[in-house]
Amino acid sequence: MLALAVLATGAADALGSCMGTEGCAESSLLQVLQHDKASRRDGSQPLRRQPVIVDTDVDTDDMMAIAYLLAEPTIEVKAISVLADGWSHQWAGVVNVMRLTQFFGQPDIPVAYSPKYNSDTQLNLKEPNELPNPSLLPGVDNFLSEYVPLPFNERPPSWMYGPRLVRETLRKSATPMDIIELGPLTTLAQVLQEEPELFRSKVRTLYFSGGEVVQRNASKTDKVWPYSVGSTSFTGDPPGSVAWNIFSDPIAANSVFSFGVDLVLATGPYLDRLQFYENDTQFIPQTCGIVPATFLRDLVHELPIAANQPPSQLQYWDEGTAVLAVQMIRHHGTRQAAVCTQFGQTQFALMMEDGNNATVSGGRYARLLENRFGQPALQCLQANETEFKLVFYGGICGGFH
Numbered sequence: 001m002l003a004l005a006v007l008a009t010g011a012a013d014a015l016g017s018c019m020g021t022e023g024c025a026e027s028s029l030l031q032v033l034q035h036d037k038a039s040r041r042d043g044s045q046p047l048r049r050q051p052v053i054v055d056t057d058v059d060t061d062d063m064m065a066i067a068y069l070l071a072e073p074t075i076e077v078k079a080i081s082v083l084a085d086g087w088s089h090q091w092a093g094v095v096n097v098m099r100l101t102q103f104f105g106q107p108d109i110p111v112a113y114s115p116k117y118n119s120d121t122q123l124n125l126k127e128p129n130e131l132p133n134p135s136l137l138p139g140v141d142n143f144l145s146e147y148v149p150l151p152f153n154e155r156p157p158s159w160m161y162g163p164r165l166v167r168e169t170l171r172k173s174a175t176p177m178d179i180i181e182l183g184p185l186t187t188l189a190q191v192l193q194e195e196p197e198l199f200r201s202k203v204r205t206l207y208f209s210g211g212e213v214v215q216r217n218a219s220k221t222d223k224v225w226p227y228s229v230g231s232t233s234f235t236g237d238p239p240g241s242v243a244w245n246i247f248s249d250p251i252a253a254n255s256v257f258s259f260g261v262d263l264v265l266a267t268g269p270y271l272d273r274l275q276f277y278e279n280d281t282q283f284i285p286q287t288c289g290i291v292p293a294t295f296l297r298d299l300v301h302e303l304p305i306a307a308n309q310p311p312s313q314l315q316y317w318d319e320g321t322a323v324l325a326v327q328m329i330r331h332h333g334t335r336q337a338a339v340c341t342q343f344g345q346t347q348f349a350l351m352m353e354d355g356n357n358a359t360v361s362g363g364r365y366a367r368l369l370e371n372r373f374g375q376p377a378l379q380c381l382q383a384n385e386t387e388f389k390l391v392f393y394g395g396i397c398g399g400f401h
C-alpha cells in the first residue's frame with residue numbers, strides 16, 4: 001500500500017507538471033510510468049504488475065474502461081483484441097483503442113482486428129439481427145476522434161487477428177494471465193477451441209462484463225430470438241434480463257462458460273447501480289493534472305452527445321467491470337473488492353431454448369440459469385457507487401489506487 005501511495009503522489013505530480021506545456025497530451029501519462037520506473041531505482045519495492053489481456057467491442061464504455069486499465073499501475077495490459085460483433089465498427093474500434101494506448105504512454109501494446117464472427121457461431125450469420133442499431137454507431141465510432149479527440153497513433157495495428165493475438169500472448173506469458181472481457185465471447189471461444197490446454201494453463205481468471213445467474217423459475221425475460229430492436233439497442237429490464245455480451249453470441253458464451261475457467265461475473269444488477277450523471281465531474285480529484293482532468297471532463301460532457309442518449313440511460317457498464325477486476329486482481333482473484341458489496345457463488349449453464357416454457361426448461365434465449373451440472377462462477381451482485389466513481393476518476397488521474 002505504501003508503494004502505491006508513493007506512486008499515486010508521484011503520478012499526480014507528474015501530471016500536474018504538465019500544465020500549459022505543449023505536447024503534454026501525448027507524453028503526460030508516459031511521465032507517470034517513467035516516474036514508476038524511477039521510483040524503483042531509489043530502492044523502493046517494485047510493483048509486480050499482473051499481466052492481463054483485454055477483449056473489447058469498443059463501445060464508449062469500453063473506451064473509458066480501457067483508459068482506466070491503462071492508467072492502473074498494478075496491472076500490465078499485454079494485448080487488446082477488438083471484436084467484430086460488438087458495439088462499434090472495427091475500422092473505428094481498433095484506432096480508438098490505439099489512441100488510448102498512446103495517450104496513456106503505452107503506444108506499442110498490440111491491438112488486433114478480428115476476422116469475422118466465430119465460424120462455429122451460426123445464429124448471427126443466419127439471422128442478421130441489426131444489433132446494435134446502426135443509427136447509434138457514428139457517435140461511438142468517432143468518440144475519440146471528434147467528441148473527445150486524442151492524437152492518432154501512427155503505429156500499425158497487430159498483424160495478428162484477435163484470436164491469434166490472444167493465443168500468442170498467452171503462450172509467451174511466463175505466468176498465468178487474467179482476461180478482462182468487455183464484449184461478446186466470440187474471440188475467446190475461438191482461442192479455446194484451438195488451444196484448450198493453453199487456455200487451461202495460462203488463463204487465471206476471466207472477468208466478464210454482464211450477465212446474471214437466475215433460478216430456473218425466475219420471471220421470464222422479454223428477450224427472445226429473433227429480437228426486434230427498438231429505438232435503443234436493448235430495452236426492458238425484467239428480472240433475469242439477458243446481457244448483450246451473451247445475447248449477441250450465446251454459442252461462444254456457452255463454449256467458454258462450459259469449459260470451467262475461473263469466472264467472475266460483473267452482473268447486470270451490479271452494473272445497474274453505476275449510474276452516469278453529468279455532475280460526476282465532481283469525482284475528478286482536486287490534485288488531478290490539467291491533461292487528465294480535461295480528458296475526464298470532456299468524456300463526461302460528450303458521452304451523452306456521442307451516445308445520442310440522455311444521461312439517465314447511461315451507466316458505467318464496462319468501467320464497472322474494469323474496476324471490479326482490478327480490485328480483485330490486487331487480492332489474487334479472491335472476493336475482496338471495495339467496489340462490490342455483495343458476492344455470490346453459484347453454478348450455472350446457458351439456456352439456448354427460445355420458447356416461453358419457463359416452467360419446464362426455464363427457457364428464454366441466452367439466459368444464465370442455475371444448474372448443478374454447470375460452471376461455477378463468482379458473481380458480484382451489488383455495487384458501492386461512490387467507491388466506484390472515486391476509484392475510476394481517481395485512477396485515471398493517477399491519484400487513487
Ligand SMILES: [Ca+2]
Pocket residue numbers: 056057058059061062087182183318
Ligand atoms: Ca463492451
